[in-house]
Amino acid sequence: MYPLIKTKDTIFYDxxxxxxxxxxxxxxxxxxxxxxxxxxxxxxxxxxYLITKxxxxxxxxxxxxxDQVVAKVKSIKRNGEIVQIQDLYLVQSTLYFQQIVILAExxxxxxxxxxxxxxxxxxxxxxxxxPQRIYMDCDFLVKKEDFLKAEEVLLSTGYKKSDTALSQxxxxxxxxxxxxxxxxxINGMFVVFDLHREAVFMMTQLSRSENLYPQSLIDVFTxxxxxxxxxxxIQEYSIPILSTENLIIYLALHFFxxxxxxxxxxxxxxxxxxxxxSERYVHSIQEKIKTLRMxxxxxxxxxxxxxxxxxxxxxxxxxxxxIPIEKQYKIYFxxxxxxxxVFDDQTRxxxxxxxxxxxxxxxxxxxxxxxQIFADPQVIYAAYWVIFQNIRVxxxxxxRRFFPFSRAV
Numbered sequence: 001m002y003p004l005i006k007t008k009d010t011i012f013y014d015x016x017x018x019x020x021x022x023x024x025x026x027x028x029x030x031x032x033x034x035x036x037x038x039x040x041x042x043x044x045x046x047x048x049y050l051i052t053k054x055x056x057x058x059x060x061x062x063x064x065x066x067d068q069v070v071a072k073v074k075s076i077k078r079n080g081e082i083v084q085i086q087d088l089y090l091v092q093s094t095l096y097f098q099q100i101v102i103l104a105e106x107x108x109x110x111x112x113x114x115x116x117x118x119x120x121x122x123x124x125x126x127x128x129x130x131p132q133r134i135y136m137d138c139d140f141l142v143k144k145e146d147f148l149k150a151e152e153v154l155l156s157t158g159y160k161k162s163d164t165a166l167s168q169x170x171x172x173x174x175x176x177x178x179x180x181x182x183x184x185x186i187n188g189m190f191v192v193f194d195l196h197r198e199a200v201f202m203m204t205q206l207s208r209s210e211n212l213y214p215q216s217l218i219d220v221f222t223x224x225x226x227x228x229x230x231x232x233x234i235q236e237y238s239i240p241i242l243s244t245e246n247l248i249i250y251l252a253l254h255f256f257x258x259x260x261x262x263x264x265x266x267x268x269x270x271x272x273x274x275x276x277x278s279e280r281y282v283h284s285i286q287e288k289i290k291t292l293r294m295x296x297x298x299x300x301x302x303x304x305x306x307x308x309x310x311x312x313x314x315x316x317x318x319x320x321x322x323i324p325i326e327k328q329y330k331i332y333f334x335x336x337x338x339x340x341x342v343f344d345d346q347t348r349x350x351x352x353x354x355x356x357x358x359x360x361x362x363x364x365x366x367x368x369x370x371x372q373i374f375a376d377p378q379v380i381y382a383a384y385w386v387i388f389q390n391i392r393v394x395x396x397x398x399x400r401r402f403f404p405f406s407r408a409v
Contacts, residue, residue, distance in 0.1 A: 160183055273305070
């Protein structure tokens with residue numbers, strides 16, 4: 001999530017007595033004699049506490065009681081100008097949506113087959129209002145044969161390709177990527193788009209993951225996403241998004257992809273499954289999950305969604321009944337996943353390690369096949385890179401500790 005408040009900003013606020021606290025509000029709270037202005041990311045349904053977190057922080061602030069709330073941030077002063085937070089959100093999401101429309105129209109003109117996997121249009125459609133935060137991503141899935149043509153559209157529209165590779169060596173080992181990111185700065189604001197060849201949920205650093213999950217099933221799911229899309233109308237523009245069944249499956253997989261972290265990723269899923277219209281898709285979702293052999297990855301997402309948003313229980317209880325899970329995986333969920341702090345984030349290295357371990361342990365493949373992943377040059381190099389980076393961090397820390405006036409690079 002892109003940070004809203006910067007270091008030199010001055011904040012203006014409403015006192016606690018005048019506010020009705022909502023998700024994504026920026027609150028000034030007091031904890032252990034320290035005042036800080038952080039975003040509300042979760043509210044307890046019994047109103048006993050809420051959870052706040054700095055947009056740029058890895059860790060949340062833990063439980064915040066009502067008596068610890070001092071005020072709600074209303075506006076900020078930046079570079080001599082006072083800006084209402086709501087106006088900032090509106091301007092940013094309006095700018096973003098304009099860029100989405102421009103790209104969508106160009107894709108249609110070039111006869112590029114595409115669908116939006118996630119991003120701003122989904123929030124505008126399901127929430128019926130612009131997001132109450134700075135929005136930083138929108139994902140387009142395009143037909144593999146159209147990928148280079150779609151990339152050319154982005155580049156010709158002024159977007160630059162981001163380099164997310166661990167190193168040049170890793171890039172060579174990976175070969176063809178399944179997802180690329182592109183960015184452009186407009187009026188001082190970052191606009192970012194992810195372009196997918198596949199409905200990816202594995203590790204984007206691994207171009208070959210056949211040992212952990214069949215590529216043929218990824219291809220089947222990708223075709224489902226492209227062939228079963230539906231069109232929504234936003235401000236008179238036609239936007240293709242995933243069908244309800246595929247959207248629920250994809251968002252559940254996306255939460256898994258982020259190691260079951262980021263409670264805001266559950267918010268949209270909560271909104272969708274609470275809809276009465278979703279009830280008609282229970283059987284279809286169950287059958288797709290079984291056909292795609294995704295139950296080990298998705299099951300824990302539904303359990304965590306039910307845990308933190310009990311209002312989703314009627315739909316999820318019905319859905320989970322029809323998803324077969326072996327006993328060994330239920331034990332693994334209880335031991336390793338259900339205690340995950342969904343409010344916290346991770347460093348890139350730690351997240352990568354944990355994602356790989358989940359992919360390995362929850363793989364639907366037989367152990368004799370998935371163990372072969374450790375012979376993959378990409379995995380060997382990634383392990384070497386992680387070890388090297390950890391050693392480098394330790395050495396820099398030691399240098400700074402014993403030679404505080406030296407510059408460690």
